[in-house]
Amino acid sequence: MKKNSTKITAFILIAIFISACNAVKRVPDGKNLLVKNNILVNGKSTNDETASNQMYQKPNGTLLGFKLRLNLYNLANLNPDSTYQAKFKNHPGLYxxxxxxxxxxxxxxLGQSFLYKGIHEFLKNTGEAPVIIDTAKAKKTLLRLKFYYFNNGYFNVQTDFNVDSVGFKKAKINYNIITGPAYTLDSIKTTILTPALDSLYKTNKEPSVLKSGNQYRTADFEEEKNRITTYFRNNGAYFFQPTYVTFDIDTIGKKNKADINLKISNNNIQERDSSRTEPFKLYKISDVNIYTDYSPTNAKGKVSDSVTYNNFNLYSYKKLKYKPRAITDAVFINKGSYFSDTRTTLSSRYLNNLKIFNYPSIQYEVDKRDSTAQSLIANVYLTPRKKYSFGATFDVTHSNIQDFGLGGSVSETIRNVFNRAETLEISARANIGSSKDMANPNNNFFNVSEYGLDMKLNFPRILMPFGTEKIIPKRMIPSTAIAAGFSKQRNIGLDKENFTGGISYNWSPKRRNTVKLDLLNAQYVRNLNPDNYFNVYTSSYDELNNIGKDYNTRPANWGETVEEQAKENLTIPKGTAGFTNDVLTNQTALTPDRAEYRDVESIEERRVRLTENDFILATSYTFTTTTKKDLADNTFYQFKTKIESAGTLLSAISNLASLPKNTSGNYEIFNLEYSEYIKTEFDYIKHWDFGKEKVLAVRSFFGIAIPFGNSNYVPFSRSYYSGGSNDNRAWQPYSLGPGSTDAMDDFNEANMKIALSAEFRFKILGDVKGAVFADAGNIWNVLDNVIDEKAKFNSVNDLAEIALGSGFGLRYDLSFFVIRLDLGFKTYNPAHEKGDRWFKEYNFGHSVLNFGINYPF
Known part of the structure; x- marks a missing residue:
């Protein structure tokens, strides 16, 4: 064994040496491969990412320290055509x-085939040519670095560079920066030629970016320019631009300090071949004209219908199809108010959010009727979308329930339903699939199916019997949605019918904050085939059946046939129901102090919970805030919290009406005990961008749903599960927890969940990305009717049951979505005995491969 280890080690060292030599294969004699850029600031190396980005040349990329792309490039034949022809020249008669x-x-x-040419083209295109040190580019880099440090207040910066050999045909470049002392801002004064702007500047409550004592930074001056411009343009200065803001910086007679004079010149007006200056004017809006059916073809046509409403002028080239208020509520540009960029942008967002127009165009023109030339006419051009639009989709699906599925949907959108910018969306969907886990007596390939119908009516305002403008002003872009739906599953578990309906409100208190209030959210779940329970939850059946083999003594009383009595196993549903009843009514040898008795009791509790029909009437409030600017933003956080209350309204009505309770002491509606619980969730995501496409992403989640009053458990549809491609990736969906139970059931769920995840993402080759991750978490039962102690969360000591999975993944970026593969390993499994939980199943045999679309968080 020792000899083999020595041979393997020697082989690895030789491979590394060959790869290292191969790195300079295409480096010409007298040249050097760039292996490192070293920035030395005042004699010390720096990791300043912005400074590193000033480089004209960067070393070849690496993967875990190995220059994979460079070595792929070096494997390629750069002239395969010449090589192919040379073969025939060197071997006369071969051709x-x-x-x-x-x-x-x-x-x-054959010379153009993949074998002779294509493979080399692939290696060349996939690989990366060696980065040869170019002193001309190093000098350009040095100049960039000098400007970078100068722009950060080091006015006396000195720079040079040297090339330092580090091996055969390899070298690094040392960029030496001597900064000298940084300059700070001393006195700050302003010179604003336009009196109106001078007054505005003095009344601006937002503090200046430039402050005495701060280090000089060019970026601060640019930010101050933008701050002033934004403020002026939101207060009537229509023609103002950032170029009118300049700074005089005086360092004469100062030691490492600079006096700042902020100057704002007058408006420069071009008139043919000459120009003149005059003080800026603050413009007010004299008219707001809204063209409701504008298009390039009718732009020069004649308006045939018009109306004036609340100082807005609405025009239509055909008959006006909208109630005036439906449009004017979306426009924040008011007659008599000062011109404002913010109001213009807000109007565009709100009008676009109506979903009945293409993106609007808002243009301004100076009102020639005003002799003082201080008025603007706002023209809002709206191009309607088609009133009716049809859509269809087709999907091939795979899930933990279906091995293979075909799904499709059709939808119809009707816009401006009641002439107040409402939209009605009607959709129908159907799915057929194949599942080896489901009952299939006829051996059909497609043995599961689901279909459904949904309707959603959207209103671009808050529908309430009283006014809400003071609480939720229209600048928050409020909307109301009324939804209803129906779906039916066949041969999927217990088979279900699902009826849903509700009314919800949405608004945005701030630019990146959103609120959703589900005033009423109703759901009725009807199980069509509850007798099939043990055919679906086979783990529960196996456990009950094993107990039944030892304690089953009275099968004849269960109404079974002679053939059924002759079987060793409990039949479904007669045998399972009969044996469970006998155990719980003390008609077997099992007594309540026996572990098997408690197992039967736990199995029956879960069966009742999952087979009972559910009616849920809930109210929920969801708040989301994020600093994410766009899809490319990799430095942001997102926080989402939700609180939901179900059954409280029904219980209040039942109490006030003194309605009778059933034999269980609970209220009923439609002969069905409704669910009552309170549920809250907290979800936090944070991303850090380390540059060079390296991103660290973390997520934390906590959720708990507590039943009370009319319920002693939370419905399956409102409970939590763990595992899967967007959760703990070392476990399959529903296969982790609750607690330390080793996922004894088939679809394990509970009413409390903790989840923590971290993922480091990096670039491998082109659009291929990599990631290493760690996922921690579990689910537990708390304050409900579950009796299994291993599944319950009783104290902080149960946090030791948090499972840990780790692994690595590959992602392929298709721009519009990301294809993701993750391989998870069970690192810490709380289902094992204490002291035997770490790395017990840390191998490929127990690993889980997850396929996903887009990043998990």
């Missing part, structure tokens, strides 16, 4: 011999 066997044309085409 003729091959042409007799094939043909001259085929021999020529």
């Amino acid at each position: 003729e011999r091959q042409a007799k066997i094939l043909s001259a044309k085929q021999v020529d085409r």
Whole structure:
């Protein structure tokens, strides 16, 4: 064994040496491969990412320290055509011999094949040419670095560079920066030529970015320019631009300090071949004209219908199809108010959010009727979308329930339903699939199916019997949605019918904050085939059946046939129901102090909970805030919290009406005990961008649903599960927890969940990305009717049951979505005995491969 280890080690060292030599294969004599850029600031190396980005040349990329792309490039033949032709020159008669066997044309085409040429093109395009040190580019980099440090207040910066050899044909570049002392801002004064702007500047409550004592930074001056411009343009200065803001910086007679004079000049007006200046004017809006059916074809046509409403002028080239208020509520540009960029942007967002127009165009023109030339006319051009639009989708699906599925949907959108910018969306969907886990007596390939119908009516305002403008002003872009739906599953578990309906409100208190209030959210779940429970939850059946083999004594009383009595196993549903009843009514040898008795009791509790029909009437409030600017933003956080209350309204009505309770002491509606619980969730995501496409992403989640009053458990549809491609990736969906139970059931769920995840993402080759991750978490039962102590959360000591999975993944970025593969390993499994939980199943045999679309968080 020792000899083999020595051989393996020697082989690895030789491979590394060959790869290292291969790195300079295409480096010309007298040249060096760039292996490192070293920035030394005042003699010390720096990791300043912005400074590193000033480089004109960067070393070849690496994967875990190995220059994979460079070595792929070096494997390629850069001139495969010449090599192919040389083969025939070096071997006279070879071409003729091959042409007799094939043909001259085929021999020529062989040189263009993948074997001779294509593979080298692939290696060359996938790989990366060696980065050869270029002193001209190093000098350009040095100039960039000088400007970078100068722009950060080091006015006396000195720079140079040297090339330092680190091996055969390899070298690094040392960029030496001597900064000298940084300059700070001393006195700050302003010179604003336009009196109106001078007054505005003095009344601006937002503090200046430039403050005495701060280090000089060019970026601060640019930010101050933008701050002033935004403020002026939101207060009537229509023609103002950032170029009118300049700074005089005086360092004469100062020691490492600079006096700042902020100057704002007058408006420069071009008139043919000459120009003149005059003080800026603050413009007010004299008219707001809204063209409701504008298009390039009717732009020069005649308006045939118009109306004036709340100082807005609405025009239509055909008959006006909208109630005026539906449009004017979306426009924040008011007659008599000062011109404002913010109001213009807000109007565009709100009008676009109506979903009945293409993106609007808002243009301004100076009102020639005003002799003082201080008025603007706002023209809002709206191009309607089609009133009716049809859509269809087709999907191939795979899930933990279906091995293979085909799904499709059709939808119809009707816009401006009641002439107040409402939209009605109607959709129908159907799915058929194949599942080896489901009952399939006829051996059909497609043995599961689901279909459904949904309707959603959207209103671009808050529908309430009283006014809400003071609480939720229209600048928050409020909307109301009324939804209803129906779906039916067949041969999927217990088979279900699902009826849903509700009314919800949405608004945005701030630019990146959203609120959703589900005033009423109703759901009725009806199980069509509850007798199939043990055919679906086979783990529960196996456990009950094993107990039944030892304690089953009275099968004849269960109404079974002679053939059924002759079987050793409990039949479904007669045998399972009969044996469970006998155990719980003390008609077997099992007594309540026996572990098997408690197992039967736990199995029956879960069966009742999952087979009972559910009616849920809930109210929920969801708040989301994020600093994410766009899809490319990799430095942001997102926080989402939700609180939901179900059954409280029904209980209040039942109490006030003194309605009778059933034999269980609970209220009923439609002969069904409704669910009552309170549920809250907290979800936090944070991303850090380390540059060079390296991103660290973390997520934390906590959720708990507590039943009370009319319920002693939370419905399956409102409970939590763990595992899967977007959760703990070392476990399959529903296969982790609760607690330390080793996922004894088939679809394990509970009413409390903790989840923590971290993922480091990096670039591998082109659009191929990599990631290493760690996922921690579990689910537990708390304050409900579950009796299994291993599944319950009783104290902080149960946090030791948090499972840990780790692994690595590959992602392929298709721009519009990301294809993701993750391989998770069970690192810490709380289902094992204490002291035997770490790395017990840390191997490929127990790993889980997850397929996902887009990043998990």
